[in-house]
Amino acid sequence: xxxxxxxxxxxxxxxxxxxxxxxxxxxxxxxxxxxxxxxxxxxxxxxxxxxxxxxxxxxxxxxxxxxxxxxxxxxxxxxxxxxxxxxxxxxxxxxxxxxxxxxxxxxxxxxxxxxxxxxxxxxxxxxxxxxxxxxxxxxxxxxxxxxxxxxxxxxxxxxxxxxxxxxxxxxxxxxxxxxxxxxxxxxxxxxxxxxxxxxxxxxxxxxxxxxxxxxxxxxxxxxxxxxxxxxxxxxxxxxxx
Amino acid sequence: xxxxxxxxxxxxxxxxxxxxxxxxxxxxxxxxxxxxxxxxxxxxxxxxxxxxxxxxxxxxxxxxxxxxxxxxxxxxxxxxxxxxxxxxxxxxxxxxxxxxxxxxxxxxxxxxxxxxxxxxxxxxxxxxxxxxxxxxxxxxxxxxxxxxxxxxxxxxxxxxxxxxxxxxxxxxxxxxxxxxxxxxxxxxxxxxxxxxxxxxxxxxxxxxxxxxxxxxxxxxxxxxxxxxxxxxxxxxxxxxx
Numbered sequence: 334x335x336x337x338x339x340x341x342x343x344x345x346x347x348x349x350x351x352x353x354x355x356x357x358x359x360x361x362x363x364x365x366x367x368x369x370x371x372x373x374x375x376x377x378x379x380x381x382x383x384x385x386x387x388x389x390x391x392x393x394x395x396x397x398x399x400x401x402x403x404x405x406x407x408x409x410x411x412x413x414x415x416x417x418x419x420x421x422x423x424x425x426x427x428x429x430x431x432x433x434x435x436x437x438x439x440x441x442x443x444x445x446x447x448x449x450x451x452x453x454x455x456x457x458x459x460x461x462x463x464x465x466x467x468x469x470x471x472x473x474x475x476x477x478x479x480x481x482x483x484x485x486x487x488x489x490x491x492x493x494x495x496x497x498x499x500x501x502x503x504x505x506x507x508x509x510x511x512x513x514x515x516x517x518x519x520x521x522x523x524x525x526x527x528x529x530x531x532x533x534x535x536x537x538x539x540x541x542x543x544x545x546x547x548x549x550x551x552x553x554x555x556x557x558x559x560x561x562x563x564x565x566x567x568x569x570x571x572x573x574x
Numbered sequence: 575x576x577x578x579x580x581x582x583x584x585x586x587x588x589x590x591x592x593x594x595x596x597x598x599x600x601x602x603x604x605x606x607x608x609x610x611x612x613x614x615x616x617x618x619x620x621x622x623x624x625x626x627x628x629x630x631x632x633x634x635x636x637x638x639x640x641x642x643x644x645x646x647x648x649x650x651x652x653x654x655x656x657x658x659x660x661x662x663x664x665x666x667x668x669x670x671x672x673x674x675x676x677x678x679x680x681x682x683x684x685x686x687x688x689x690x691x692x693x694x695x696x697x698x699x700x701x702x703x704x705x706x707x708x709x710x711x712x713x714x715x716x717x718x719x720x721x722x723x724x725x726x727x728x729x730x731x732x733x734x735x736x737x738x739x740x741x742x743x744x745x746x747x748x749x750x751x752x753x754x755x756x757x758x759x760x761x762x763x764x765x766x767x768x769x770x771x772x773x774x775x776x777x778x779x780x781x782x783x784x785x786x787x788x789x790x791x792x793x794x795x796x797x798x799x800x801x802x803x804x805x806x807x808x809x810x811x812x813x814x815x
Contacts, residue, residue, distance in 0.1 A: 344585060344589070345583060345585055345723075348722055478747075479589070481589055482747055506719075506722070506725040506728075509725060509769055509770065510725060510728065514751055517754050517757075518754075530747050531747075
């Protein structure tokens with residue numbers, strides 16, 4: 334059976350051998366939720382970039398640009414980090430350059446993996462289907478908050494571990510912790526997360542609607558997969574049928 | 575109210591400002607459990623050191639020496655990492671130099687804190703009493719396993735968070751996760767941990783007895799506190815009375 338493991342922070346990623354593995358990067362609030370939403374609504378591809386200047390420079394190539402720092406939209410970009418902004422017609426068949434506080438960094442640090450894909454509650458079952466299709470060892474990389482552990486990404490890891498319980502070996506401490514936390518929280522994810530640090534931070538920014546949206550499961554069927562420099566949408570066979 | 579936070583790995587410690595804080599280092603299986611046991615049984619003091627050669631050199635000063643690597647006792651030392659070995663008469667009024675895979679490293683990395691103390695289930699209530707006495711911000715540093723998250727240290731963090739719930743502010747994600755995991759596990763810590771990686775590792779070394787011992791609460795009333803280069807025993811006033 335392939336292995337499933339969870340890395341709670343990009344700061345711990347050097348402790349894992351990524352070669353031969355598929356990495357699932359998760360940043361529920363809100364980078365990976367927004368990426369899934371954008372690609373599901375017709376974005377052709379997304380280039381995750383590290384810093385604001387590099388991101389802005391992509392507008393000269395006709396790309397849309399998105400930037401978030403500390404939960405807020407950075408100045409002079411087309412988008413911030415709200416999934417709702419990616420539902421507009423103007424994203425169709427466009428390319429987006431995106432930089433966020435935690436999520437895009439986690440993607441970049443995972444580059445050595447065989448494949449890097451993007452997960453969110455919004456595409457949970459599709460990510461699970463993709464991993465079952467591939468049958469390789471998996472590492473879920475939680476983007477966290479500025480290197481620290483966070484609850485919402487951990488709950489996603491636990492939800493994915495539940496989905497994969499019969500087809501992946503997951504008896505390591507981080508996966509067990511994620512599993513149990515998801516089991517405790519599953520009947521009321523929003524309630525469970527209401528004390529979480531980043532949820533508090535976002536509440537101060539008045540984006541309750543975003544949080545509710547990002548905690549919905551299986552709204553979209555695409556899995557964003559890194560191909561070269563770009564995230565492109567993929568739909569697993571079993572989900573298509 | 576002072577703050578309580580949890581750092582899940584020595585690899586994340588640079589993300590926290592230790593100045594003005596008390597750090598509680600925990601390595602349940604078995605470094606901090608053994609330290610507490612030794613000091614409770616009459617060891618005068620313990621010097622935690624980083625590497626095997628340095629540790630061995632202390633024998634020339636008449637110190638006892640203890641060394642563990644990968645769960646096993648290293649060659650040519652007086653002790654390994656089993657708490658039972660520290661119950662012998664020969665430890666009385668002696669000084670011990672000790673190096674372990676994870677625990678002594680976590681202590682060394684915490685040096686910038688106002689105070690560094692050592693916690694285990696064996697002295698849980700005394701650690702809580704000491705922290706209530708001090709009324710400073712607290713960071714629990716889990717030694718983990720070679721930098722990775724582990725369950726047993728996290729459960730200790732959750733147990734301590736429960737003890738301090740009325741006197742410390744603990745609404746950060748790592749403390750909330752520890753809290754919930756402890757709540758899930760509390761009625762059967764050994765059963766909950768039976769799938770944990772390090773417990774599996776130790777089972778292969780046939781030290782079931784050590785694990786059972788280390789999961790007992792409040793066997794000893796001393797708190798090991800770093801004073802200069804040494805851990806020395808302290809008994810909080812409220813525990814004395």
